[in-house]
Amino acid sequence: MNATKFTLTSTVVAAALGLALGLSAVPALAGPPDKDGCHDHKDCGSGGGDGEDPIVYTAELTAGAFVFHPSGHDSEEEPSAHVVVVTPNNRENVLRSGVDLNFDIDDSPEDSPERNTWIDMFATCDALWDSGPVEFFFVQRGDWSIDKDGGVRVVFRHIEDQGAEFRFQLIGNEFDFFDSFLPTPGLGPPADTRTYTLEQFAITAKSLAGGSGGTKCCRTLGGDPLFLTDLLSGSGVPSTLEITASE
Secondary structure, three states: OOHHHHHHHHHHHHHHHHHHOOHHHOOOOOOOOOOOOOOOHHHHOOOOHHHOOOOEEEEEEEEOOOOOOEOOOOOOOOOOOOOEEEEEOOOOOEEEOOOOEEEEHHHOOOOOHHHHHHHHHHHOOHHHOOOOOOOEEEEOHHHEEEEEOOOEEEEEEEEEEOOEEEEEEEEOOOOOOOOOOOOOOOOOOOOOEEEEEEOEEEEEEEEOOOOOOOOOEEEHHHHOOEEHHHOOOOOOOOEEEEEEEEO
């Protein structure tokens, strides 16, 4: 028997043995993954298999003009109200939360650099706000995330206020393509915490249908980021994102 016939015969025999041993019964995935690699919500957590304790990640904006303020929490009565539990996707490059957020300019003191940063950032699209400057807004839980994407960033989407819909991002320059942007639990500070300085922002906005001035659009330099410290008042301050891991 020549080599070609021997190889073909071996392949057929191997296939038959595989079927006989039930190799075709390997279970398939429950469904196609979504765009972030998660098959469903429970699969987006980290850890938890084989009796292991899951890792709990929390996030907080510890400095800057914008403060995580979960809906329904009184930050004066609950000092930890600005700390939000977040969950990574399977690739561990996106963090999401099940919490709606409120943002209010009054979280920053009058005439402070933080308040000026808020005012000047939204002044980038000043012509779109029907009733004056944006002083507070609401973000649904599915419309914000923390991403490792060309620099760690906090992204807020699909926000409607003052006659416009807008999206903005607080962006940091620190980025390592290979290293995880998540901290490691159990080792104590600083290994269980990662801190990122978000010194840039990008905003896009468009007027909502039915406005008196027709459709208007706005974006920072074609959507490219600007430095918070280069805003109109000259006293803009960066934000600071802190991600903590615990078991």
